[in-house]
Amino acid sequence: MAEADAEERTYGGLFGSFRYSYVASESSVYKAYVFVSAALGIGLTLLFTLALIGVIASTLGASETITLMRSFFVLVALLVIAPIFAPVLLVARRHRTRQGADATYDAALAVGGYLFVAALYLGLLISVPPEHQQTTTGGLAVVVEALYGLPGVLGLLPPVFAVVTIALLHRRFR
Numbered sequence: 001m002a003e004a005d006a007e008e009r010t011y012g013g014l015f016g017s018f019r020y021s022y023v024a025s026e027s028s029v030y031k032a033y034v035f036v037s038a039a040l041g042i043g044l045t046l047l048f049t050l051a052l053i054g055v056i057a058s059t060l061g062a063s064e065t066i067t068l069m070r071s072f073f074v075l076v077a078l079l080v081i082a083p084i085f086a087p088v089l090l091v092a093r094r095h096r097t098r099q100g101a102d103a104t105y106d107a108a109l110a111v112g113g114y115l116f117v118a119a120l121y122l123g124l125l126i127s128v129p130p131e132h133q134q135t136t137t138g139g140l141a142v143v144v145e146a147l148y149g150l151p152g153v154l155g156l157l158p159p160v161f162a163v164v165t166i167a168l169l170h171r172r173f174r
Contacts, residue, residue, distance in 0.1 A: 014085065017092035024095035030087075033110035037084050040117065048077035050127040058087050080120065087113040090170055105173040114165035119158035122147070127155030144170070 022034045052073055056126075059070070087109035094105065125147050136144040 006111075012087070017057050017089050021088055021092035021095060022096040025091060025103065026105045027110065028105040030091060030103075030106035030110040033113050034088055036117070037088055037113055041081055044081050048081070052077070083116045083159070083166060084113065086166060090098070094174070099174070102173065106171045108169045109166065112162070112169045115165055116159065116162035119162035122158040123155040126150050
């Protein structure tokens with residue numbers, strides 16, 4: 001009983017899940033993803049927080065529509081950050097509930113997390129407004145120009161596809 005209590009104390013929610021799952025996992029791919037997701041999560045949280053402060057400062061005294069825009073901004077932040085943390089939380093939960101210590105599951109979710117990060121970048125590349133697009137050179141110039149040419153709304157598809165992939169990997173390997 002004391003061992004179970006000690007294990008629950010070491011888990012401790014979102015922040016504790018990173019350390020807990022890192023120690024519990026045997027997958028080196030997953031252990032690397034723990035560091036990547038923590039760094040990206042912290043960076044994106046700071047970025048969204050500073051951007052939200054800027055949005056609030058620039059829209060003080062505005063109408064209710066602007067207030068709705070602020071709420072939508074927070075929702076977008078959650079939709080970006082949550083899938084980055086999801087593999088870590090799922091692996092921590094799996095190990096904590098002793099559903100199995102399968103390194104394949106851990107690695108599969110880490111690959112799904114990396115896929116989401118790449119898809120997020122791809123989605124951002126597709127949705128760059130024309131006035132902010134830069135001319136590219138090199139081997140990937142043709143690919144980048146083709147992505148710039150796509151309608152901006154298609155930038156949602158890669159991250160959505162990656163989130164669905166994480167869910168499917170979770171169901172397949174659990």
